[in-house]
Amino acid sequence: MAAIIKTEHLTHVYGEGMPDATTALDDINIEIEEGEFVGVIGSTGSGKSTLITHFNGILKPTSGKVYVDSRDIWADPGKIREFRFLVGLVFQYPEYQLFEETVAKDIAFGPRNMGLDEAEIAHRVEVAAQFCGLPAEFMERSPFELSGGQKRRVAIAGVLAMQPRILVLDEPAAGLDPEGRDTILSQIKRFHKETGTTVVLVSHSMEDIAKYADRVLVMDQRKVAMFDTTAHVFAQAPRLLELGLSVPQITQIFLRLREMGLDIDTDVYTMPYAVNKILERAREKGVL
Amino acid sequence: MLRDITIGQHFPGDSIVHRTDPRLKLVLVLAYIILLFTSSNPLGLTLSVLLLGVLYRISRIPLKLILKSLKPIFPIVVFTGVLNLFFIVGEGDPLFRFWIFRIYKDGVVYAIQIAVRVMALIAGTSLLTYTTSPIVLTDAIERLLKPFARLGLPVHELAMMMTIALRFIPLLIEETDKIMNAQKARGAQIDSGNLKQRVTALIPVLIPLFISAFRRADELAMAMECRCYRGGDGRTRLKVLHFAGHDWLALAFCAVCFGIIFCTRFIMPGW
Structure with a gap:
C-alpha cells in the first residue's frame, strides 16, 4: 500500500536568513500508511508540532518535500487548500478557535469552506457531533457557554466534520481531567476504527500512546529517533529515558x-x- | 509573517546614548524638535543634522535602521516638497516655467528646508526609541509627568496601561498567528479573495482574538491583585532612575550644541 503521508528530507528553519535562525526539523524521512494510528512522542522542542503542521501545508518546508496521497502538496501552492481538507489538523488548545454564535455553525465552518451544499453540511455536522459525544441540545447553544472539555470536543468536531482522510491531533487531551482525557481519546479511537481514517496523535502521555497507537514516532533534537511498532518502541526503555521520555x-x-x-x-x-x-x-x- | 513585526523598534546596545537617563533623553529630544523649528536657517539645520549624525555614530546604530525609520515618511516628505516647490511664489523671476507651473528660488529652498526638518525630526525621535527600551521609556514618562499627579492626572495608571499594552503586543501577535493557522486548517481563506471576502474572513480570527484578550486581561488583573497591587501610592521600584555623572556630561554637551544651533538664528536672520 502506498504511504498516505510521506516526507522526503523535510527540513524547516524558523527565521531563515536572520541572525536568530533556528532549525526546527532536520532531514525528516517518514512514511505513514493509510489507516494507521500513529503516535508521536518527543520532549518539548523536539519538533513534533512543527512536523505535523507541515502535513497540511500550514508551514512550508525550507527544503525537502511532503507528499500526501502520493502528491507533492507544494507542487501548486494555489491548491494548498485541498490538502487542508484532506488532512484535518487539530491544534493544541483548539477551543480558542471557536467563534460562531452556535455550536452547529462553528462545526459547519470547515465543511462550508469546502463549498458543500447545505444538506451535506447539516449531515456532516450531525455525524461529527455524534462522534464527539455532543448531545443534540448543545447544537443551538453558544460555544462560549460550554465547559472547557465540551468546547474542546466542539473544536475537534469542527475538524472531523471536514471528513479528512488523515486526522492529525496535537495533544488533544492536554489540560483535561482524567475522565475528559479518556472520553476524547476513546472517541478519536472509535472514529479511527469506524471510518478507517488515518490518525496521527501527538501526546506527552506514554500511557495514551501505548493504549491507542499502532506505531510510534519518536522525535528527538529535530530528528526522528525511532519509528516502529508500539511494542518495539516501548521495549527500548533505556533509550527512551535517555531522550527525556518515559515508558x-x-x-x-x-x-x-x-x-x-x-x-x-x-x-x-x-x-x-x-x-x-x-x-x-x-x-x-x-x-x- | 506576523511575527516579524517589531514594535518599539528598540535596538539594544551599551553606548553612552543607551545608558543616558531616559528622562534626560526625552527632554533633550523635545528640545531638539523645538530647535528644528526655531533655528531652521541653513546653517542651523546643517548643524542640527550634523549633531544627530554624531549621536547616531556614538550609539552605533547601523545606517540601515535610520533609513528604515525614514522610509514610512518618505512619501509625505516628497509630497510636501513638491507642493512647496510649485505653490510658493517668491520674488524675482521664476527659475522654471511650464504651462501654469512656475518654480521660484524661494520654493526650492523652502521645499528642501521642510524635507530636512521633517526627516531630522523623525530621525531624532527614532534615536530615542532605538536607544531606549519601551518599558524604560514609559518609566521616564511617568517620572516626568509626576508633578501633574497633584492636579489629579492619573499618571501612574496611565504609565501602567502603557507598560501592559506594550507587553501584550507580542503576545497578541503570537495569538493571532495561532488562531489564523487554526482557521486556515479549517479552510479559511485569509490571504486571498476580494475585499469583502477578506473582511468576512477576518471575523473567525478577530472574535477568538478578542475573547482571548479579555481572558488574558482578566487573568492579569487577578495575578496583580494576588500580588497586592493597589496602584501607584507608596509603590517602590526595582530599578530606580539615577541621574549619574555621565548624564550631566550628556546634558552639558547637548546644552552647548543646542545653544550654538540656537544662536545661528542671529547669524542668519530673516529665515
Missing part, C-alpha cells in the same frame, strides 16, 4: 520484575496484555 507504568513494572531476576518479556505496554502475560507465566509455572 508506560506497566512497562516500568515489567522492566523492574526482569531486573529482579524474573524471566519475563518486557514488550508489555497495556494493562490487558500485561494481565494475560502474567496469567500465562503463572500457568506455565503451574501456580494456577
Whole structure:
C-alpha cells in the first residue's frame, strides 16, 4: 500500500536568513500508511508540532518535500487548500478557535469552506457531533457557554466534520481531567476504527500512546529517533529515558520484575496484555 | 509573517546614548524638535543634522535602521516638497516655467528646508526609541509627568496601561498567528479573495482574538491583585532612575550644541 503521508528530507528553519535562525526539523524521512494510528512522542522542542503542521501545508518546508496521497502538496501552492481538507489538523488548545454564535455553525465552518451544499453540511455536522459525544441540545447553544472539555470536543468536531482522510491531533487531551482525557481519546479511537481514517496523535502521555497507537514516532533534537511498532518502541526503555521520555507504568513494572531476576518479556505496554502475560507465566509455572 | 513585526523598534546596545537617563533623553529630544523649528536657517539645520549624525555614530546604530525609520515618511516628505516647490511664489523671476507651473528660488529652498526638518525630526525621535527600551521609556514618562499627579492626572495608571499594552503586543501577535493557522486548517481563506471576502474572513480570527484578550486581561488583573497591587501610592521600584555623572556630561554637551544651533538664528536672520 502506498504511504498516505510521506516526507522526503523535510527540513524547516524558523527565521531563515536572520541572525536568530533556528532549525526546527532536520532531514525528516517518514512514511505513514493509510489507516494507521500513529503516535508521536518527543520532549518539548523536539519538533513534533512543527512536523505535523507541515502535513497540511500550514508551514512550508525550507527544503525537502511532503507528499500526501502520493502528491507533492507544494507542487501548486494555489491548491494548498485541498490538502487542508484532506488532512484535518487539530491544534493544541483548539477551543480558542471557536467563534460562531452556535455550536452547529462553528462545526459547519470547515465543511462550508469546502463549498458543500447545505444538506451535506447539516449531515456532516450531525455525524461529527455524534462522534464527539455532543448531545443534540448543545447544537443551538453558544460555544462560549460550554465547559472547557465540551468546547474542546466542539473544536475537534469542527475538524472531523471536514471528513479528512488523515486526522492529525496535537495533544488533544492536554489540560483535561482524567475522565475528559479518556472520553476524547476513546472517541478519536472509535472514529479511527469506524471510518478507517488515518490518525496521527501527538501526546506527552506514554500511557495514551501505548493504549491507542499502532506505531510510534519518536522525535528527538529535530530528528526522528525511532519509528516502529508500539511494542518495539516501548521495549527500548533505556533509550527512551535517555531522550527525556518515559515508558508506560506497566512497562516500568515489567522492566523492574526482569531486573529482579524474573524471566519475563518486557514488550508489555497495556494493562490487558500485561494481565494475560502474567496469567500465562503463572500457568506455565503451574501456580494456577 | 506576523511575527516579524517589531514594535518599539528598540535596538539594544551599551553606548553612552543607551545608558543616558531616559528622562534626560526625552527632554533633550523635545528640545531638539523645538530647535528644528526655531533655528531652521541653513546653517542651523546643517548643524542640527550634523549633531544627530554624531549621536547616531556614538550609539552605533547601523545606517540601515535610520533609513528604515525614514522610509514610512518618505512619501509625505516628497509630497510636501513638491507642493512647496510649485505653490510658493517668491520674488524675482521664476527659475522654471511650464504651462501654469512656475518654480521660484524661494520654493526650492523652502521645499528642501521642510524635507530636512521633517526627516531630522523623525530621525531624532527614532534615536530615542532605538536607544531606549519601551518599558524604560514609559518609566521616564511617568517620572516626568509626576508633578501633574497633584492636579489629579492619573499618571501612574496611565504609565501602567502603557507598560501592559506594550507587553501584550507580542503576545497578541503570537495569538493571532495561532488562531489564523487554526482557521486556515479549517479552510479559511485569509490571504486571498476580494475585499469583502477578506473582511468576512477576518471575523473567525478577530472574535477568538478578542475573547482571548479579555481572558488574558482578566487573568492579569487577578495575578496583580494576588500580588497586592493597589496602584501607584507608596509603590517602590526595582530599578530606580539615577541621574549619574555621565548624564550631566550628556546634558552639558547637548546644552552647548543646542545653544550654538540656537544662536545661528542671529547669524542668519530673516529665515
